Each structure stands twice: as C-alpha cells, then as structure tokens.
Amino acid sequence: MPSLQTVISCLSDYDPTALPVAHANRIIGEVVEPVRGIEQVPIRSALDRVLAEDIISPIDVPSHDNSAMDGYAFASSALQSAAGHVELEIAGTAFAGGGASSQPGAGKAVRIMTGAVMPEGCDTVVPQEFVEASADGSRIRFAADTVRAGDNRRLRGEDLARGQAALSAGRIIQPADLGLLASLGFAEVRVRRRLRVAFFSTGDELRSIGEPLDAGCVYDSNRYTLHGMLRRLNVELIDMGVVRDDPAALEAAFRSACENADAVITSGGVSVGEADYTKQIMASLGDVTFWKIAMRPGRPMAFGRIASGGRDALLFGLPGNPVAVMVTFYHFVRAALHRQMGASVPPLPLMRVRSAQAIRKKPGRTEYQRGILAPGQGGDWEVRITGQQGSGVLRSMSEANCFIVLAHEQDSVRAGDMVDVMLFDGLV
Ligand code: AMP
Ligand code: MG
Numbered sequence: 001m002p003s004l005q006t007v008i009s010c011l012s013d014y015d016p017t018a019l020p021v022a023h024a025n026r027i028i029g030e031v032v033e034p035v036r037g038i039e040q041v042p043i044r045s046a047l048d049r050v051l052a053e054d055i056i057s058p059i060d061v062p063s064h065d066n067s068a069m070d071g072y073a074f075a076s077s078a079l080q081s082a083a084g085h086v087e088l089e090i091a092g093t094a095f096a097g098g099g100a101s102s103q104p105g106a107g108k109a110v111r112i113m114t115g116a117v118m119p120e121g122c123d124t125v126v127p128q129e130f131v132e133a134s135a136d137g138s139r140i141r142f143a144a145d146t147v148r149a150g151d152n153r154r155l156r157g158e159d160l161a162r163g164q165a166a167l168s169a170g171r172i173i174q175p176a177d178l179g180l181l182a183s184l185g186f187a188e189v190r191v192r193r194r195l196r197v198a199f200f201s202t203g204d205e206l207r208s209i210g211e212p213l214d215a216g217c218v219y220d221s222n223r224y225t226l227h228g229m230l231r232r233l234n235v236e237l238i239d240m241g242v243v244r245d246d247p248a249a250l251e252a253a254f255r256s257a258c259e260n261a262d263a264v265i266t267s268g269g270v271s272v273g274e275a276d277y278t279k280q281i282m283a284s285l286g287d288v289t290f291w292k293i294a295m296r297p298g299r300p301m302a303f304g305r306i307a308s309g310g311r312d313a314l315l316f317g318l319p320g321n322p323v324a325v326m327v328t329f330y331h332f333v334r335a336a337l338h339r340q341m342g343a344s345v346p347p348l349p350l351m352r353v354r355s356a357q358a359i360r361k362k363p364g365r366t367e368y369q370r371g372i373l374a375p376g377q378g379g380d381w382e383v384r385i386t387g388q389q390g391s392g393v394l395r396s397m398s399e400a401n402c403f404i405v406l407a408h409e410q411d412s413v414r415a416g417d418m419v420d421v422m423l424f425d426g427l428v
Contacts, residue, residue, distance in 0.1 A: 001033050004287045004304055017292045020408055021331060021366045024293050028303060028332060032314060034342035035262055037193035043181045046173045048234040049191035050343045055167040057184050060157035064100065065118040069152045072131060072140055073122040074109040076149030086126075087141045094119055109140060118153055125152035160184070170344035192342040195233075198257035198313075199226050199265040200240035202250065202278050203320055206268075208242055221394060222267040222318075222325045229329050230265075232428065233337055245269070245276040254285055255308035262340060264313050265333065268320030270300045282306065282317055290317075294365040294408065297391030298324040301332065314340065321391040327368045330403075330427055348427055350405060350420040356384040359413040361406045370400035373421055383421050400424065 007030045008014050011023065038052045067073060073094065078086050091104035096115035103121035104110050110119045118125075126147045131140040160166055166184060167177055173191070181189060206220040207213055220242050230237055238261055243253040257264040269278030270290065279302065282288045288304030302317030314336065318328045338345045356376060361367055369385050376382040383404055386396045402421040406413065413419055 001305075002030060004031055004289055007031055008289070016289060018294050018364075019291050020294050022408075024291060024301070024303070024332060025335065028336045029339060031303075031305070032336050032339045034340060035193060035195060038190050039193055040188050040190050042188055043178055043186060046181070046189050046191055047175065047178060049173055049194070050341050051167055051169055051171045051173055051177075052190040052192050052342065054165055054169050055181065055184070055186070055189070057160040057162055057164050057166045059184060060162045061159040061183055062154055062156060065123075065156050066096075066154050067094075067112045067114055067116050067118060067125045067152060068154050069125050069127040070114050071112060071125045071127040071152065072109040073112040073119055073125050073153075074104070075106075075121050076124040078107070079124070079144050079147070079149060084144060085141055086144050087139060089139050090137065092119075123153060124149055127152060168344075170342060172338075172343050172345065195235040195263065195337060195341045196238060196261040197230055197235045197263045197265060197337070198238035198240055198261035199223065199230070199267075200253055200257070201242045201267050201320075202245060202276065203242070203268040204245045204276075206242045221322050222320070225322065225326055225394075225397075226265060226267070226329070229326065229334075229428070233334065233341075235337065235341070245278070247277045247281060250277050250281045251285075254281055254306060258285065258306050258308040258313040258315075259311045261313050263316065263337060264306065265316045265318060265329075267318045267325050270302045270317040270319060272300060278317065282315060286312070286315065288315055288317075293328075295327075295331070296365055296367045297321060297389075298328040298331075298368075301328055303332075319391075322394040323370075323391045323397055326397055327391075327403075331368065334427075348422055350422055352418045353421055354380065354382045355404070355413050355415065355417050355419045356382045358415045359385060359404070359406070359419075361410055361412045363409050363411050366408050367404075367406040369404040369406065370396040371402045371404040371421055372400060373402045373423070383419065403427075 007027050074088055088109035091108040091110055092101055093111040094101045094116040096113050100117045101119040126142050130146045131142040133140050201220045201222050205217050207217045208220055243249055269276045282302055286304055286306035288302055291301050292299050293301055298319055300319050304315050305312050306315045316333050318325045369389055371383040371385055373383045386399045402423045405420040405422055
C-alpha cells in the first residue's frame with residue numbers, strides 16, 4: 001500500500017493549504033486499497049453488496065426460441081405465398097413450460113402462449129388479436145401484412161448467451177441484478193465482506209441527545225448524519241459517541257477505532273488554529289496529512305492512515321460544521337469507501353440546468369451550493385439555492401434535492417445561466 005508521502009511526492013503542484021478538490025481525490029484514490037475478504041451469500045442477501053467475481057452466464061437466456069405474444073406460430077414461408085390473406089389450420093397448442101411441439105407442417109399453425117417454446121419449423125407468431133378464427137376454431141385467417149417473418153419470436157440467448165459476461169466484479173448489486181442472477185440459476189454469489197467504519201464526534205461544546213444543553217453547547221448532530229450516510233453505503237457501523245477534548249480520551253478512541261474498523265471518520269477539531277488535541281493525536285498515530293481544500297463548504301480535512309495494535313485504518317478527519325461534514329463525505333469519503341469496499345461505481349451524472357437566480361462565486365475553489373431543482377414557470381426545470389448557505393445551516397441540506405456544483409475556475413453565475421447540478425437521488 002503506497003504511503004501518503006510517496007503519493008504526494010509524485011505531484012508537482014501539491015499545496016496542502018489550497019488543494020483543489022480533484023487533487024485531493026486523486027491522492028485519496030491512490031492511497032486507498034480494497035479489502036480482501038470475500039463471503040458467499042444467498043442472492044437475496046447480496047442486494048447492495050459488492051460483487052467479488054465476474055458472473056459468466058452458464059446458459060443461454062432464454063434457453064429456447066419462444067413466443068413473445070399469445071397468438072399462432074407458423075412458418076413465415078406462408079406469408080410469401082399468400083395473396084392478401086393467410087389461412088392456416090390449427091394443428092395443436094403450445095403452452096409456456098410445455099416443451100417443444102412438433103412441426104405443424106405446411107398450411108398449419110400452432111396456437112401458442114407467451115413464453116412457450118416455438119414449435120419446430122415455426123419462426124413467426126401472429127398475435128391472436130389480429131386473426132379471425134373459424135366458427136369451429138379449427139382454422140385462422142389474417143391479413144398477410146399484419147406480420148413480417150420473425151415477428152414476435154424471442155431468440156434463444158437473446159437476453160444473454162452462454163459464456164457471456166452478465167455482471168462484472170466490483171458491481172454494487174441492484175434489484176435487477178438479483179433477478180438476472182436468478183435467471184441464470186445462481187442461488188449464491190461471492191461478495192466482498194462489508195466494511196467496518198468507526199466514527200465519533202469531537203468537541204467539548206457537544207452534548208448528546210438526552211443531556212441538558214448547557215450554555216454555549218449544541219447537540220451533536222454529525223453522528224446522526226454520518227449514521228445515515230454510512231447506512232446508505234451498507235457498511236457496518238461502529239458509533240463511538242462524543243469524545244472529549246482530552247488527549248488520553250482521544251488517543252484511546254482513535255486506537256480502539258483503528259483496531260476495530262477499516263476506516264475511521266471523525267468530525268470537528270481539524271480547523272487551522274484549532275486549540276484542541278485531535279490533530280496532534282491523529283498525527284501521532286500514523287501517516288496523516290492536514291489539508292485546506294479549495295472548496296466551500298468544507299475547507300479543513302485530515303486524511304491518512306493510522307495504526308494501532310498491529311491494525312491500521314483509513315482516517316478521515318472531517319470538519320465540524322454540519323453541512324461541511326456532509327459535503328466532504330459526499331465528495332471525498334463516499335468514493336474512498338467505495339474503493340475500499342472494492343466497488344467500481346461510475347461517477348454520478350452532472351446535469352446542466354438553468355439557474356433561476358444569480359449566485360456569487362469566486363474562482364479558485366469548488367462550491368457545492370444546496371439547490372432545489374424544480375420546474376419553473378415556463379415548465380422547464382430550473383434550480384435555485386435553498387436560501388441560507390452557511391456551512392452550519394443543516395436545514396439547507398434537508399431542503400435541497402441537489403448540489404449546484406460550481407467548478408474551481410468558475411466565476412459568479414447570472415440569473416438564467418446554465419449550471420451543473422448533481423441530484424441527491426443516487427448520491428444520498
Ligand atoms: P470545528 O470544526 O471543530 O471548529 O467545528 C466547527 C463548528 O461545527 C462549531 O460551531 C461546532 O460547534 C460545530 N460542530 C462540531 N461538531 C459538531 C457536531 N458533532 N454536531 C453539531 N455541530 C458540530
Ligand atoms: Mg471544535
């Protein structure tokens with residue numbers, strides 16, 4: 001595993017006091033490695049887990065040519081000879097699950113249900129609503145131009161051919177994948193073990209819910225947002241509560257977190273000029289760097305790896321401000337944890353939409369404004385900020401449904417300009 005120093009020394013323009021978001025992510029990406037453990041689980045339990053192997057289809061899906069409609073199967077040669085209308089005699093019925101029926105012969109058709117195997121020699125199905133049946137039901141008649149050769153037939157292997165890759169290792173398993181695995185006959189699948197993530201809040205002004213709120217104190221909300229964000233990543237949580245600003249308590253907490261988890265996330269105590277001990281203890285336990293990231297909100301962040309008792313863990317020391325915690329989590333920690341859990345997750349799409357209002361912005365930092373994307377008066381979707389954007393105003397996150405991402409070099413936005421938005425749906 002490369003050390004931070006090695007990674008950083010390869011960057012020509014590294015400046016920890018004004019680090020662009022993209023650089024920080026590049027450094028994190030090079031330091032983080034996937035956990036190795038693998039377990040085999042029943043497919044239902046594999047939802048939201050990270051697939052540890054490529055899934056190769058052992059069969060053709062579907063396994064036979066079959067009908068896509070309820071109707072009548074016949075050989076398409078009957079269409080060529082037809083003058084305007086095709087008349088066929090019914091030679092039998094094919095039900096779904098019933099196996100292959102024999103060739104009906106020239107001038108004949110087989111009544112067929114959706115999913116039933118195409119009879120020998122038949123390549124086309126005319127849907128039942130297009131035919132006229134004789135009074136005794138022994139014959140059908142339909143206009144020759146209602147179907148073309150091959151219509152309404154699903155081909156063997158058309159969904160997946162035997163030997164074809166169905167899912168790739170690293171995929172986070174989605175509901176459709178459970179169905180796909182089932183359609184291939186897999187009862188179990190190999191997934192990476194779940195990550196264990198320990199987290200705690202630091203700061204003497206923090207009170208836990210249920211405690212009296214003394215003058216100058218605030219309730220610890222970061223552990224709750226972290227709980228929510230981590231749950232969505234389907235990791236195992238180790239909530240270590242609030243840790244006092246006391247060297248012995250902090251060291252004990254960091255050591256215990258490190259010995260029991262793959263990653264440790266803290267909030268608070270990493271700002272420049274912060275009087276408390278958090279940064280000292282982090283630095284004393286490993287390879288940790290303290291950044292001022294060129295972003296808003298969320299400037300200060302500690303990142304690295306700490307070790308204790310022969311175990312090590314990634315460390316993310318997030319800022320204390322409640323919105324900054326969420327923004328740094330989504331824009332650094334989320335991708336890092338995905339990488340550590342062995343997941344390959346495509347970047348979330350940025351959509352370009354019109355800003356309903358002017359937004360002040362200075363070049364030289366990335367801003368993540370909290371936005372509400374909604375249809376404007378003309379019906380086109382547009383975005384506006386949620387109002388107060390202070391990094392302590394958690395309501396701005398709660399009301400928002402997207403980030404308005406204002407890129408590093410971007411200047412102020414005028415009302416009506418196009419801006420990038422990242423929807424919370426899929427992110428949070
Ligand atoms: P810090 O990064 O420690 O300087 O904290 C910045 C601001 O965030 C301060 O106003 C803290 O009171 C607040 N803060 C820090 N941790 C928490 C927390 N766990 N819950 C709510 N607010 C917090
Ligand atoms: Mg503090």
